[in-house]
Amino acid sequence: MFRGIAKLALSAAIGLAALSAAHAQSDEKATLKLMSFGGEAQTTAIKHAIERFNKDYPNVTVELTMDPISTGWGDYVTRVLSQFNARNAADVYGTAIETFRTFESKKLFVPLDDYIAANPGYSDFAPSLFEQSSYQGKTYFIPIGWNNIMINYNRALFRDAGVDLPKDTVWNWDEFRDVAKKLTKRDAAGNATQFGYEVPSQFFFVQPWFFSNGTSILNKDWSGSNMLDPKVAESLQYLHDLIHVDKVSPIPGKETMDNQFMAGQVAMISRGHWIVQNAINAKLDMDVAIPPKKETDATVIGFGGYAVSRTSEHPELAKALISELTSFETQKEEGEGGGGVPGRKTAAETKAFLAFPPSAALYYKTLPNTIPVPSPANFQEVEKIFIRNYQAMMADEIPIAEGVKKTHEELEASFKRLASKG
């Protein structure tokens, strides 16, 4: 009851704040360039946000460029750097945590601390998102949608195997292994026809297996390798054994197994909220669970954010545009359209957002236990080094001990090069 009233009061306060912010129409004339990322749902939500922005700023033209990030963040970074190099940078950039440090270290964006302090509406965002958007004491990004990796599971396959649904309980690595074994089916010849789990093949998806063991592949400030921590090898050995000893997962290759999960050939996969829309389309009886713990139940988080270019001739207009892009309406539309959990908590509490998966409330519930994906300025190189060696270890091409050492040496060489560039 009280919670309901509190929510109502908060929504009303945000509404009033929005109304008071909706000052008389500005007659300022300008063209703002906005470059962001995402699929159809994000594009539609952003276009609607621009329409609302233009009600207050009818003489401001917003030129939108969307990048689907179909080939990873490396190409996006190259594109942004080239735009700055050609003195053709956008005014506002939407990007993701994987690129934050790269852009911050090159001082491409303006600090937004004063703007954030002047906008009480941002108290609706989890403070941790702003903390993780900061670099050397300054905040350069206004967070938007985020994704934390959860265990997505096929409820029908759990019921068929007579396994209790994990729901919102915290399970440990051993329990997870047992469940994965029960969910793996084989034919008479012993070949798998259904896998209990997909050992992740992507950098972002695999991080919870290190975090839940109280470790990480990089040190705390992302300035060097932490691969020689015995816990890293322990996590890798666990994943390796799921494949080669328990045989509950295929060897991770280039392709992810999203399609096989949707087709009911894999019972559990590690993914973020972006998978929800595909599960709805595939009519998959899916739910989410907290990743299993070894030492902690921490999982990984990645999120997007908007920044104002330091070359922008209209920084105040750019900030006003960001206000609309991070408004309740935009966040609600993006969250309900799929692709990520809204940065605004109130937008993640709507009926439509909580409708599917059944445990959708877990996304926000686990937020305090999230650790950002290791994203140093040389992220693209770190990701490639790790994944190349990780896949070789998972494919049994090199022993874990050797792979860990090799990865460490390559990561250290990469950080050394980064340091030499200043």
Added chain:
Amino acid sequence: MTIFAANSPVATRAVADRPSELKRAQARAGYLFILPSFVLYLIFVLAPVIVTFLLSFTYYDPIEGATFVGLDNFRRFLTDDRSLQIFWNTLRFAFFAVSFNVGVGLALALALNRAMPSWLLYFFRLAFFLPVIIAAAFVSIVWSYFYGDELGVINYYLIQLGLTPVRWLTSSKTAMMSIIIMDVWKNTGFFMIIFIAALQGVPKTIMDAATMDGASYWRRFTKIILPWISPVIFFNIVYASIGALQVFESIVILTAGGPGDSTRSMSILIVEEAFGSFEIGYAASIAVVLTLVILLLTSLQLLGSRRWVSY
């Protein structure tokens, strides 16, 4: 004072050697006609080559610009543990892909260069050429399903036949072979079409005469057909070699270079370094090395061709 009289033999020759106004006008028109293509060549081919060469001696930051680093990039490539394996992968792929693409293309062309109903002939030609025109993105999805370890189509049939499933893409022992199979399936139709055109140029009179003289098919093939189409075989080998040494697409769509570095090619490394690690200068140095390797191998092929190509 004139040295030679106007009608002296020297003066007459000088006038005769000088192009007429008409010829000069024609030459000007000719130069004007080739100017657009020359300018395009300059901008899109020559300039990037020169810029790549210059970049290979620099550390290039997209924001800060280029810093001259001498031979550091080349030294790094030549001393990196990964370079040798990636170089060897590229050569291995090129050798087998060229052999099979050209060999299978020739075999298919010979099989189709015979009397058969025209609809059947066109059907076969289309069937073998179709993979060439299908976008690699679509091909990759199909072949990924074929090559799946346990849920894949090929392994499904191997298991049905009581055979051991193969780790097509997840083992360093088989991944390169799997890529070569797909590459040959995708590209051999192109070489087949060129060979068919060449085979249709073999004079029927010579073939008929040889047949009447009692020459077997093998003898006609080795003594007439092969020498006749040898320039085309040579062209196909050179063309396929240059393409294979730059292999990118076939590997990226199936393994992305993995597992580990077991299928990574030099072109993939160039792209990863340039657009993944933003090591533009280092990537340029690898591109220069790759260009030199291609030049060297093509020169060796040209030299070797004198022994077996009949012009």
